[in-house]
Amino acid sequence: MKDPLSDLVGYALRRASSAMMEDMAKRMGALGLRTSEASVLMLIRANPGITQSDLCRALGIQRANMAPLIARMEARKLVARSRSDGRSFGLAVTEAGEELAASARRVSDEQDSGLLAIVPPEHRAHLLPALSALWRADQSSSGQ
């Protein structure tokens, strides 16, 4: 069968990302986390006191979608909120959240090692710089 798509970087990018995300969903699911929850948890852990809006800007998530996500994690006592000003909350991980965030980080690192192991050695060091350039150059992610 002819495959007119296999020489397209964009197509390979989508397929690689889908495969990786499916694998990641399985790994984080084993911890009781969605992938979005895992990234949020890791980012709060690294930035205690961060607000929901700052999280949204960092992760490219809409505020409207962050609200129920944080609510779920607060209900599970993984994250605690404290008023920072009248509008916003400062977020921090609880003890349970700290443990889970550490596990999520470990899982992420494991997956990353696995991904890099699949990439032929001569291409390996180029992947992260190339991908970082692609998403940092994106215009649409800057506006909310």
Add this chain to the structure above:
Amino acid sequence: MKDPLSDLVGYALRRASSAMMEDMAKRMGALGLRTSEASVLMLIRANPGITQSDLCRALGIQRANMAPLIARMEARKLVARSRSDGRSFGLAVTEAGEELAASARRVSDEQDSGLLAIVPPEHRAHLLPALSALWRADQSSSGQ
């Protein structure tokens, strides 16, 4: 702000793919196509007589989701179906479909050039081989 995710290949892969797909959706939308429809159209064009199931295996789409997609494109007279055996149809692009497929291919090539232009020159040639290795190595895509 600390960013514990930016050194993860998996995270960069997801962000780069999201940005690319958003851009692609805009470009294909201008042609009246969804991204999935565009890829299907290009693949049928390159493989006249292909069945829906073969398309599904090539593109990693579920049969259940292919049915309404093909139905839409048949209703728009972009694709024609003819019985190949009692179970399956052979698919082919119509004249209108051929034109639209050519436009979709042009749009894809344009985007790809733009993507590669963003990647620093020393990393450029490594991107497609690295991504191809990643999604071709994926286990879950082989089973339907």
Add this chain to the structure above:
DNA sequence: TATTGTTATACTCTATAACTATA
């Protein structure tokens, strides 16, 4: 006026289960 958090809502993509007709 702009920002934060929230609710409601809708659209797309994707996945599974169940069914029929055929090989």
Add this chain to the structure above:
DNA sequence: TATAGTTATAGAGTATAACAATA
């Protein structure tokens, strides 16, 4: 038994609009 196509359905991700409270 396995495969092709179909339908119904549900989950997840994501987007916009509108609102109240606050800066």
